[in-house]
Amino acid sequence: MANKRVNAVVVGAGAGGGVVAKELATGGLSVVLIERGRWHSYDEHGDDELTSQRTFPLKCGFGPDNERNWRMSPDGKNGWVKVFPNQWSYGNNAACVGSGTVSYGAMAWRFQPDDFRLKSKYGAVPGSTLEDWPLTYEEIEPFYEKAEYEIGVAGDPTNDPFVPPRKKPYPMPAFSLNGEGIILEKAAWRLGLHPFPIPMLRNSVPYNGRPACIRMRTCVGYACPVGAKAGTQNTVIPAALKTGNCELRINCMVSEIMIDDKGRAKGVRYFDADNRLQEQVSDIVVVSASASESARLLLNSRSRLFPAGAGNNNGWVGRNIQDHAYAGAYGLFEEEVYDDVGPGACIAVNDFNHRIPGIIGGGVLCNEFIRMPYQFTSIRPRNSKMWGIEHKDFQKRYFRRHIAVHGPAQEMPVFDKKVEVDPVVRDFWGIPVARISGSRHDNDIKAGRFLAEKAEEWLKEAGAVSTWQAVPGKESTPSQHQSGTCRMGNDPATSVTNKFGQLHEIDNVFIADGSLHVNNGGYNPALTILALGYWVGGHIIDMWKGTKMK
Amino acid sequence: MISRREFVRITTAAGAAMLVSFNTSCRNKISRWRFLTGEEISLLDAIVEQIIPTDDFPGGRWANVSNFIDRQLDSYYRKHQVAYREGLSAMGMTVFQLKGRKFEELPFAEQTDMMEMMESGTFPGDYWEEHSPAGFFNMLRDHSLQGFYGSPVHGGNREYISYRMLGLDYPNIIGQNRYKDLSWRIYDAKSPANGK
Structure with a gap:
């Protein structure tokens, strides 16, 4: 029996998709939220x-499984090797209801205003496609606030002079x-830095x-045993389901966005929990499957008008994949410093986020x-x-x-660091798999080394008797912080969506996940993805009211 | 999984009638092991004890690390079955040729020497076909550490021994040892306790 037509299909019930599904459902649209986990x-x-x-x-406890999912990765000899989700070279992100927000550390960072205008601040960067975002911090600020209040953030910016307004x-x-x-x-304070507690998507007091x-x-x-950690699975997704307008289909793997002869999306094809091919017709398709899988889905959605994949006539889908060049240091102490009070991460300094001579980001x-x-x-x-x-x-x-201090050095977008679909290899369902390749920009290494140096100084000041650094290398596979593959922009020649996450080339397909990021900030990206979910969802509602997206 | 015929071919080709006979003798007994043979387990027990030796806390053998590995070889690590079958056999034969005794019968320090040779790549690789002594060593090392330091649900870390060794309360019982009164250190941006 054919599935009933709905207003919107949302692909992926993670940070972005969970929020969009809730915004659309509360806005009165009928929604099918499809999740492979x-x-x-x-x-x-x-x-x-x-x-x-x-x-x-x-x-990987929270998915995806090794039995049905694999990718190709460079083998270092100009060839490719098959890799599985529990290998670092796969670049995994969780596949379940809530995705990474079930098992993440829940840091709740707003990007710095300068992160949205990086090119204006630092100038063009050779070897990078660096660009300003089409939206400003001031525009996204209310949506950060909405994410902080609806999902729930604990924090206190009093002692952070660099806190985003x-x-x-x-x-x-x-x-x-x-x-x-x-101790840290x-x-x-002794080093003249400005420590403050890390904002967390985690309840410090009962909330919501x-x-x-x-x-x-x-x-x-x-996962959290008491539900104190906030993810989309225990906030917006239940809220979406409660409206009665949203149906969640789990264990369903979307294989393709169906495109009609006029170049508009008419829904998606997916394999259901029993691996039967299904079609879900809709007015709108929202793709929020993570930077690698969203790009893969667009690239696998080939049609007469889009022979290289949906929205990819300019060849930018899958390009510029970023993560973070994590860098830091370890310190050994004479006395015990461990008190078993989780989750561990609690203190931060913003002193090395911008304002560093010679380093971008x-x-x-x-x-x-x-x-x-x-x-x-x-760890040795x-x-x-x-x-x-x-x-x-x-x-x-x-x-x-021992104490570990580290930080996510912002990576420069590089055109040839990319997600493609493999021409030969297919997954369990017969869908062409993703392959991810490309090297980091030199700035990432430089920024990482700088952060490692500062982390080591901090640990020494804290009394470490022995310290060593951990610095990023040129090669990496973006994983939990992956971003940038369908970036937003004002110029349709060098971006995939407009500032509302709407594909330049297909007006009823939207992206709502880290893929939209023009650059990925010097922070864990979850709150920005959640905020973009509200931003994109809100604009879909506005457009719907006017035109019904016809 | 390697077939029995294949195993016999590899081992006899290498001239190890000794190990073949061990294997045959085990064949019809009910084993407490899932993939490994009793002989392989006794070699593996000595190896895991080298990776995590006994001191004032028990080592890999007591902590059931071999059981962890055997269990994984029948589930998550099926892909490593060939490596273990070939590796343990090759390692056993090489040591016997070099020392005239089984690995597990050597004094602890001599076993350590053998392990050092495997790690550094100076261990003879004659009996290996698909893997190398150094590659096999790395796998043994990593799997042993998983078995000792990972959760007991997978068959190792007997009685949470590594957690006890590190001073972690165990097991984590929700509602008992995890509800701590932290009210004495609520973050206060103006408090002298916060360093200003």
Whole structure:
């Protein structure tokens, strides 16, 4: 039986898709939200480190699975090798209801105003497609605020002189610092830096019908046992379903956006939970499947008018994929600094986010989330013994006596760092798989090294007796912070969507995820993706009221 | 999975009648292991004890790390079955040729020497076809650490031994040891405790 026609299909129930589905459903549109994964709960996963979304030697607990999903990755010899979700070279992002917002660390950063006008601030960057965003910080600010209030953020910007301008305070007070946070805060003040508590999409007090955080050590990479961590799965998606206008279809893999002879979308094709090919006809298609999978879906949607994929007649879909060039340092201490108060990350400085001579961007520096025992087995100074009694001694002595500080150095968009679809290899359903390739820009390495240097100085001031740096390399596969593959812009020749996330080439197809980012800020991108969800969703509603998108 | 015939071919081709006979003798017994043989387990027990030795806390053998690996070889690590079958056999034969004794019968320090050779790539690779001694060593090392430091739900880390060693309360019981009173350190931007 054919599926009933609806106003909008939203592909992907993550940060962007969850918000858009809720905005459209509350705006009166009939919505089908399609998710390739399913619902997950804490009880199913517990605190199992080996199947978390942080360390995943056995599997990525929150998906996707290795049995049906794979990609191609450069093999270093001008060829390609098949890679699976629990390999770093795959570049995974969770596949479930809520996607990354179920298992993320939940940092709630607004990008800096300068992040939206990076080219104007720094000038053109050779080797990069760097451009200003078509929207300003001032335009997106109300949507950041909406995300902070509807999803729920705890924070206190009092001590951050570089905080992006905000009209209202955070809806919840900031989290207290854990033991290492207090040590680092004092050290930062002594260095003349400006430490402040990291804003978090996590309840510091009961909020929106969910309880306060119980400070689990297993937070990032895990589901929350009490629902204190806010994701789309426990906020906007339930709200969307409650309207009665939104149907969520889980375990459904979208293979193609159907395009008619006039060059407009008429819905999507997908494989349902029983792997039967289905069609869902709609007035609008919203793609929010993550930077890699959204690009893959557009590229796989070939038609007479779009032989290279939907909205890709200019060849920009899949280009400029970015993540972050994470960099930092580790410090060893004489005394115990570990107090088992999760999630660990709590203190940050914005002093190295812009305002660095010779470096474009930079990034925030934070203490790291708690390193669990298996993850800690690989955290060693260079040339350390990686097994045997020496390794065990280190584990025993330093698990509770080390601090990690790191930060997401902003990456420059590079045209040849890209997502393509493989011409031969297909996944379980027969859909051509993504292949991701390309190298980082030199600025990313430079910015990373600078951040690592500063992280090390901070740890030394905090009393570390031994320190070492971790710096980014040229090669990387964007994963949980992936962005940029369908970027927004005013010039249809060098971008994929307009400032409202609407494809330049197909007016009833929208993008609402990290793909839209022109650049990815020096911050974890979740709050920006949520804010863009509200931004895009709001504009779809406005357009709908006028024209019904006919 | 490697067939029994293939296993016999590899091992006999390498002239290891010794190991073949061990394998045959185990064949009709009910094993507590899923993929590995009793002989392979006794070699693996010695290896995991090298990766995580006993000191004032138990080591890899006591923590059931071999059980963890055997269990994964029958589930998530099916893709590594050939590597383990070939690797353990090749390692056993090489050590026997070099030392005249089985690896697990060598003194601990001599076992360590063998492991060092494997890690550094100086261990003879004659009996390996698809993998190398160094590659196999890296896999053993990583899997052993997973078995010792990962969650007990996967068959290792007996009684949360590594968690106890690191001073982590265990298991994490929601509503009991995780509700901590942190009211004494609510973040206050103006408080002297915050460093200003």
